[in-house]
Amino acid sequence: MPTILSYLFRRLVILLISILIAAAVLFLLLRLLPGDPANALVSVGADPEQIEAARRQVGSDLPLSEQFFRFVSSLTRFDLGTSFISHAPVLPEIGKRLAVTVPLTLMAFLLALAIALPLGIIAAVKSNRWYGSLISVVSQFGIAVPVFWIGILLVTVFAVNLRLFPSGGFPPRGWQRPEAAFDALVLPVITIAIVMSASLIRYVRSATQDVLGSDYLRTARALGASFTEALIRHGIRNASVPVISVLGIELASTLLGAVVVERVFSLPGLGSMLLLGIEQRDYPNVQGVLFVSTLLVLLVGFLADLAQRLIDPRLRDRSGGAAR
Structure with missing residues (x-):
């Protein structure tokens, strides 16, 4: 301790x-x-x-x-200044915008995990099957497609043609009407999750393939464990260590890159505040948004590093040895 x-x-x-x-x-x-x-x-x-x-x-x-x-x-003093245009404090305005950007990012992140983890493992374990190769090919295609194109496509299909979800905007009362707020974020969340999961599948597949060829997995099999039991008890935990670093980078990049998706769906998030501040030459707004975004990225990296050491005892021992 x-x-x-x-x-x-x-x-x-x-x-x-x-x-x-x-x-x-x-x-x-x-x-x-x-x-x-x-x-x-x-x-x-x-x-x-x-x-x-x-x-x-x-x-x-x-x-x-x-x-x-x-x-x-x-x-x-948690003072980010006062807007030149609205003459309102910057920090409360950023707080309002974060109420859109943070849920958007976290929901997209969780959906991407739900997609990428099983598909990445299947792509590694069944790499010699047609569906394993298909997952790898589709993930490569997902990386190449621009995020704004996916957003426009989803709006065309699900908002314009099928009219299942709103094409953009956010309810004025925000999360006081959770159903309307959730509906407004469904398409943006799916847009980000598709791009993020395509990238994560590659890393999960690579990390799982490294584990499949490891000595400790073969030893567990030799001691009588089934392939599935050995993979769950020993393989996934070890494969998750390098993946966590990638997850931290992906989450941070999604926070910074939400400006494109917010623009496509007209969401009043942190990215739209930054673009508006640049257009209006509103210096305190630009400075405040950039600082808060940088702070969030550093916090994500900090939490990812802690998660790695909680999962992998070797990293804890290494840091403890350095401390002594």
Whole structure:
């Protein structure tokens, strides 16, 4: 237990340092972009006095080091600034958008797992059968198809022709009407899950094939275990270790890539907020969305790393040995 706690403490310290580094990189990259954030507050043809007043208002007249100190100080107070356009705090607005993006991502992730895990295992175990090869071929096709094309196809079939689900949008009352909110997310969830599962099937198939050729699986068979029993008791657990890393990457990339799907289905999520902020040159909104997205990606990586060590005792022993 002390070893696990020491490892968890070290990982938390690394996570906090990573968040600080990510905030610094984000701050610098946004300041390197051409133009001044104050330009969003003034109209075309504004005189120098108006521009200078706007710069003082947003703090862009201060030295870069002081701007960064203010930025980090605001983050410690969970303050992401105020929108230039709506004059509303950014963090509550991001919270509203996350109520769309997070359920969309998690439901798509779970559906993709439900599809990819059994199909990937079947593709590995039955690789010499026609249906095992068919699963591999279809997964390759799913990777090549653009996600927006799948979304448009689903809208055409299930929304326009069959009229089973809405073609886009999200109910104004959100999750206060769970049935309407769920219906609005069905097609976007399926769209993301198809693309994600196609990629995951490859990794599950590869990890399972590595396990099928392992010595410990052959030993379990020699000791009298059936193929299915040996695969479930020994193979799947070991195959899941590399797959978890891929799952973390896929989940993080889905969070970042939801902007395309949200655009296709007109969902008021985090991605649409980012695009709107860029179009309107709403600097605090863009900065806030990018920081929260980066934070979520780091948290996903942190949780995936912990899950790997909970599943594989060898990783726990290795980290414990490093700690000692």
